């Protein structure tokens with residue numbers, strides 16, 4: 001089956017200028033060679049610590065930036081190289097739900113106008129048709145349509161995120177990047193918003209890139225999970241495989257920091273405590289990006305950046321622990337699994 005979203009070797013580098021003459025002296029490699037597909041109707045979770053490049057990656061895919069390199073196609077159309085008019089025509093297909101509904105909603109506009117804004121820009125609906133569409137969208141996201149003429153500050157955080165979701169849905173998108181959509185919300189309402197996103201996915205056939213630092217939430221919503229570290233994907237695996245048997249040392253470290261609900265399993269699991277700071281994306285280490293913090297680091301890791309490749313069906317990892325000789329034998333010592 002053709003993937004809806006196809007990302008190949010995506011790069012988003014931001015130039016650094018310094019000195020009196022503001023010469024270009026380097027680049028922050030926020031996204032540095034990211035490759036994945038997302039199937040129609042699928043949710044791909046994109047996880048990692050803050051600053052790893054996951055938000056930049058989501059925005060680059062939607063061409064909110066002019067990307068540095070690589071390719072992105074959505075529904076068979078080349079997003080990465082589209083000109084302004086083409087991009088405008090593609091915009092309805094691909095939308096974004098932002099982390100902070102407070103900051104992303106214009107405080108001077110009523111809810112009805114906020115939700116109708118994309119309709120004004122991209123459609124020629126009559127006034128009455130727009131009102132009907134706004135009401136329909138408010139119903140879909142669980143907002144009372146009697147509140148259509150209120151302003152964002154009159155709503156709770158969870159309701160404001162519903163407004164943001166209604167606006168994202170206005171043009172019948174196929175693909176939505178959800179960038180930490182619940183991170184700014186009270187824990188008590190996070191699940192409600194996640195459930196709403198799941199309901200909408202089922203009823204509208206939506207495809208999501210779900211960006212989050214919250215591994216428990218991603219476990220709940222994602223079909224597959226990509227783990228990002230310092231601008232690169234360390235591991236991409238089906239959800240159950242990733243949580244039961246993480247392959248990349250960084251995935252293992254992240255998961256061992258997540259509280260284990262079952263106390264017996266918690267006692268049995270070997271904890272990996274990450275030491276050291278995340279290196280700057282302006283000055284990543286030579287070789288593997290994780291080599292300065294990896295508990296399994298080997299000599300080769302400091303010299304050669306590992307390829308991101310499929311090591312088992314559907315399981316992709318960038319790590320020399322999975323290198324093999326030409327006849328397929330592992331070159332590194334066997335890797336202890338979580339199960340022991």
Ligand code: SF4
Pocket residue numbers: 248249250288289290291292294295296297298301306318319320321
């Ligand atoms: Fe660790 Fe080496 Fe694998 Fe990088 S390539 S994650 S440093 S073992």
Ligand code: MG
Pocket residue numbers: 050051054055180
């Ligand atoms: Mg972010």
